[in-house]
Amino acid sequence: MTVLGETGETKGWVFNIQRYSTHDGPGIRTVVFLKGCPLHCFWCQNPESRSVKPVLMFKKDRCTRCGRCIAACPHQANSMVEGEVRIERSRCALCGACVAACLAGARDIQGKIMTVQEIMDVVAKDMAIYDNSGGGITLSGGDCEMQPGFSVALLRAAHEEGINTAVEITGAFAWQTVKMITDHADYVLFDLKVMDEERHKKGTGVSNALILENARNLVGEKKAILFRTPLIPGFNDSVEDIRAIARFVKYELGLNPAEHVRLLAYNNLGEEKYARMDYQGERPSYQRQSDAYIKELNESLAAV
Ligand code: SF4
Ligand code: SF4
Missing domain, CATH: 3.30.70.20 (Alpha-Beta Plaits)
Structure with a gap:
């Protein structure tokens, strides 16, 4: 959702700004977390990001x-x-x-409404760090595609200041929206959860057909891209699941899976947020995968 303020300044819903991140694109970055997500992953660790509303x-x-x-x-x-x-x-x-x-x-x-300028005032504090580390700004969420006009305005403002831009997206939108945003991103972090369509629907609430189509389109645009797979125990963390992702990346996208796919071990750091929101449903209880198993999965990725 994009809101035009009285001065014509673009505003949007934001729930966090995190400086000094080293996990959300190249170098050291400031991550702006936008509200709203089109997926409802049952393992979501940022449930406060799901709705565009506060x-x-x-x-x-x-x-x-x-x-x-x-x-x-x-x-x-x-x-x-x-x-x-x-x-x-x-x-x-x-x-x-x-x-x-x-x-x-x-x-x-x-969740609060912020202007592009308010956000850029925070982002601009670390210009020297971006220059020295090759970092910049990353739009995350939720999914920044939920607020496309605001996202583009932010990415444009960053480029005007000479700041490198990255976006973390689900890709679960019409190609027109994905392209509109990624045209202003130097680097794209793209979630690939699971290749099996039925399981994807069960786990996230949506089919992965459009997501995979957008991944093909983005690679066709020669975007610098990293696919990321959050490993959810028993859902998508079998060797065969990882091989299926590797086959897609290698044979359909023509990219090296070992370079272009990052596996993210399970974490349950966001669990207490569900209680803080008075969430009434059941919550799964999982253990993080062992380092040895993550190593095995990474080897499977590289072996395809
Ligand atoms: S619960 Fe708190 S935020 Fe909600 S209406 Fe009452 S005072 Fe306002
Ligand atoms: S009752 Fe609890 S939540 Fe309410 S104002 Fe007091 S400390 Fe805060």
């Missing part, structure tokens, strides 16, 4: 049960039930009054 996070373990949020809320969305604070989210207007009232830091709202 989300109220509640850290129960920090709550002192002082009741200030109950008094502060103009919409009566908070109450004390059996000594615990409850949020009735359907009443919450995301006004932020309870966040300001909470002295324990138990509440925050993930």
